[in-house]
Amino acid sequence: MALSGFRINLRNVVKVRNLLILPLSPKWISTTSVSQKNIRSGVYKTTNNRSRPLTYEQAQKPHLIGVTKAWNSWNASNLDGEHKCLPETIWEDVFIRKFMTGTWHNLFVSEIIIKRRQNLIVVAGLVSRSVAARKMYFLLGYTEELLSNLLKRPVKIEIQTVNSKKDVFFKWI
Numbered sequence: 001m002a003l004s005g006f007r008i009n010l011r012n013v014v015k016v017r018n019l020l021i022l023p024l025s026p027k028w029i030s031t032t033s034v035s036q037k038n039i040r041s042g043v044y045k046t047t048n049n050r051s052r053p054l055t056y057e058q059a060q061k062p063h064l065i066g067v068t069k070a071w072n073s074w075n076a077s078n079l080d081g082e083h084k085c086l087p088e089t090i091w092e093d094v095f096i097r098k099f100m101t102g103t104w105h106n107l108f109v110s111e112i113i114i115k116r117r118q119n120l121i122v123v124a125g126l127v128s129r130s131v132a133a134r135k136m137y138f139l140l141g142y143t144e145e146l147l148s149n150l151l152k153r154p155v156k157i158e159i160q161t162v163n164s165k166k167d168v169f170f171k172w173i
Helices: 083-103 133-151
Strands: 013-016 020-023 053-055 113-117 120-128 155-162 169-172
Touching: 083 113, 083 120, 083 133, 120 133, 133 155
Parallel strands: 120 155
Antiparallel strands: 013 020, 053 169, 113 120
8 A cells, every 4th residue: 555655554553533544653752751840831830838028019810910010011002003013123132131140240130121212212220229329329320221222212220129138039849
C-alpha cells in the first residue's frame, strides 16, 4: 500500500474517525514523563514555611487586572486608528524599563509603571532610601533629561521612597 510515494507497513497504521490513515513509526512518537508543576500563569507557588514575599501587585490574581490592580503600562495605542505606533510604544517601554533598572541600580523596590498622557511619558515607582538625597535628585534630573532627549518627548519621573524593601511586602506565601 503506497500513500503519496511512501510505503506503509500495515502493522503501523492507525485509523482516525475512519477518515484518515496515519502511519506510526517509533521515530515520530515522543513521550515525556508527567510533571506535576504549577504551570498556571500569574499564580505563585506557595512555600512550606511561608518564606516568599509578595508585593501588593504580585499578590493579585490575573483576572483582577483592571479591577483591583492596574496595568504596568498605560497607553492609548490600542484605540481605533492608533495601531501604527504600537511597535514603537512597546520598544520604548522596554527601553525605559531597562534604562531605569540600569541607571537606578538596585534602588527600585517595585515594578516600574509607565503612563502616557498625550505626548508626556510619566515613569513611576517605589525607590529605597539607601542613597543620599543629593544623589537621588541627580539621578532624577539625569534620567529625565536623558530620556527626554532620546525619546524626543517630555519625560517626567515620579518616585516615592520607602525605608527598605520589606516595607513593600504585602504578604508571604
